[in-house]
Amino acid sequence: MTSNTFDVSLLKISKTDVIDVKAVGGDTHLSGEDFDTTLVNYSIQEFKKKISEDVRGNPRAMGRLKVACEKAKRDLSSSIFAAIEIDCLYEGIDFSIRISRAKFEELNSSYSEKCIKLVEKCLFDGEIKKKDVDEVVVVGGSTRIPKVQRLVEEFFDGKTLCKNMNGDEAVAFGAAILAARLSGNY
Structure with missing residues (x-):
């Protein structure tokens, strides 16, 4: 199953591995x-x-x-x-x-720029400055495009991207967290 969306999530992970979702965003009409x-x-x-x-x-x-x-x-x-x-x-x-x-x-320059705008909006919604982001993890289709990677790295002032996470695992993990939060078990 393919996903026709570009998603951005801003998470705060405590030293005790408690995950707080600060903001999520994306565009259901933007994909690879x-x-x-x-x-x-x-x-x-x-x-x-x-x-x-x-x-x-x-x-x-x-x-x-x-x-x-x-x-x-x-x-x-x-x-x-x-x-x-x-x-x-x-x-x-x-x-x-x-x-x-x-x-x-x-x-595809307009799509690449749109990806960065979505990252920017997610940070704004989460009330986090880009300098306060410790790690940038990219998974999935359009994040494999070198131009998108370059723009994300530039946006985060040269921060090295973590690209080795399995996209399916990242989605499953996020869905599990969301399900736990919705059921009140998180």
Whole structure:
């Protein structure tokens, strides 16, 4: 199951491991899928420039393009360039482009900036200054994008991000805390 949301949580953990949720925030309409969609739209434009055909009316071609763009996004998390290559994308016509991480970041700059605004708002809501944050833990889809990581590090004045937590475990842990709080057992 995929989550189409960008979530931010601000926690205060005491020396005795008591967790106090200071603030939560996010956007249910911002996710890694938005970054994929931007790349899909860019690819459609590039195909149209080369072939003068619009693939939007072909569900099979669109599905294949979406899969290829999602893979390219993942590849760009660890490489500077990625290829989007699809044999017989539309009416027997092959499609192939190479995209740089810089171009991907440019295409998605508004989403990256939106992620930082959500972090900023969560700190404001929790009445915590960024200098008072001891550790920044990032998990999940869009936090794997180097530009998002860079912006978060810059926002926290160069603080090293903790990126080694399993996303599913983090979500399960947070859900358990929320359930305990709602039931009054926390």
